[in-house]
Amino acid sequence: EDKVVQSPLSLVVHEGDTVTLNCSYEVTNFRSLLWYKQEKKAPTFLFMLTSSGIEKKSGRLSSILDKKELFSILNITATQTGDSAVYLCAVTDRGSTLGRLYFGRGTQLTVWP
Amino acid sequence: SAVISQKPSRDICQRGTSLTIQCQVDSQVTMMFWYRQQPGQSLTLIATANQGSEATYESGFVIDKFPISRPNLTFSTLTVSNMSPEDSSIYLCSYAGQDIPFKETQYFGPGTRLLVL
Numbered sequence: 310e311d312k313v314v315q316s317p318l319s320l321v322v323h324e325g326d327t328v329t330l331n332c333s334y335e336v337t338n339f340r341s342l343l344w345y346k347q348e349k350k351a352p353t354f355l356f357m358l359t360s361s362g363i364e365k366k367s368g369r370l371s372s373i374l375d376k377k378e379l380f381s382i383l384n385i386t387a388t389q390t391g392d393s394a395v396y397l398c399a400v401t402d403r404g405s406t407l408g409r410l411y412f413g414r415g416t417q418l419t420v421w422p
Numbered sequence: 423s424a425v426i427s428q429k430p431s432r433d434i435c436q437r438g439t440s441l442t443i444q445c446q447v448d449s450q451v452t453m454m455f456w457y458r459q460q461p462g463q464s465l466t467l468i469a470t471a472n473q474g475s476e477a478t479y480e481s482g483f484v485i486d487k488f489p490i491s492r493p494n495l496t497f498s499t500l501t502v503s504n505m506s507p508e509d510s511s512i513y514l515c516s517y518a519g520q521d522i523p524f525k526e527t528q529y530f531g532p533g534t535r536l537l538v539l
Contacts, residue, residue: 341526350512350533352465354423357527397464401526409480410528412464 312336313413315398321419326388330416332398333380342381344372345397347415352397355383388420424449428515428531435505435538442501443534445515450495453518455528456488460511471498471515505538512536 316331334342341359345352356365358374358381365372369388374381385392395415402409425448435441445454454471469477469490477490492498502509512535516528 343527345530350535351514352530354527354529399465409467410465412466414464 311413312411313398313400315396315413315416317416318414319417319419321421322388323421324389326420327384327386328388328418330383330385330396330398330418331380332382332413334398334400334411334413335379336400336402336411338403339376339379340401340403342374343399343401343410344381344383345399347395347397348393355396385418388418390420390422393418393420423519423529424451424517426515426517426529426531428513428534430534431532432535433537435536437506437538439505440501440503441505441536442499443513443515445498445500445531447496447517451517452495454492454498455516455518456490456498456500457514457516457530458511459514459533465514468500471500502536505536507538510536510538 313334320328322328341357343357344355346355356372361374361376369386372383383396395417397415398413399410427446429444433441456468457465458468459465467480468483468488469479471477471490471492473492473495487503489501512533514530514533516530519527
């Protein structure tokens with residue numbers, strides 16, 4: 310059973326729209342949640358979240374974690390065609406090997422001009 | 423973050439053959455990892471590449487099929503042995519960040535896209 314569930318699986322928007330991507334997780338001893346952007350092959354790191362309620366922000370992207378409800382959201386405002394990618398969510402578990410990331414299946418975001 | 427590279431970037435192989443993928447980081451890193459991403463699926467950890475000792479494999483992955491080397495702190499190889507079409511995937515290496523709080527953050531190489539015929 311998947312430990313990390315992302316929704317929606319795919320999303321198509323127009324440039325300028327704001328999108329919210331969701332990630333829910335279920336691990337025994339949560340340590341951190343990470344967001345990645347995957348274009349073509351290589352995932353690139355966006356955010357790491359460890360504490361509830363503290364928003365991480367980078368330009369038009371922001372993310373927040375809710376450890377009580379076991380989910381995180383990634384917001385992208387004023388979307389651009391260059392935001393088109395698969396967005397991956399991953400969590401780490403204190404009980405697992407250091408470095409063990411549990412990935413969700415990702416949200417495929419397509420931004421039309 | 424350090425620059426991480428992989429080669430080859432892609433290959434087409436015949437079933438029954440083996441392919442070795444190389445991963446190079448431009449500075450010394452403690453932990454390196456190998457992942458597989460099958461078509462339409464997310465990333466699955468194959469193993470942790472340990473410098474100077476045998477790799478630590480995840481459930482479902484074995485050394486005979488995916489031998490890994492880690493001769494030093496900047497380099498690792500993954501071999502996909504006796505390939506079958508089911509091994510067609512993207513293979514990614516990564517390293518863990520060196521400084522707190524980023525030790526849990528992994529940085530990925532550009533990936534190797536493998537097609538087995």
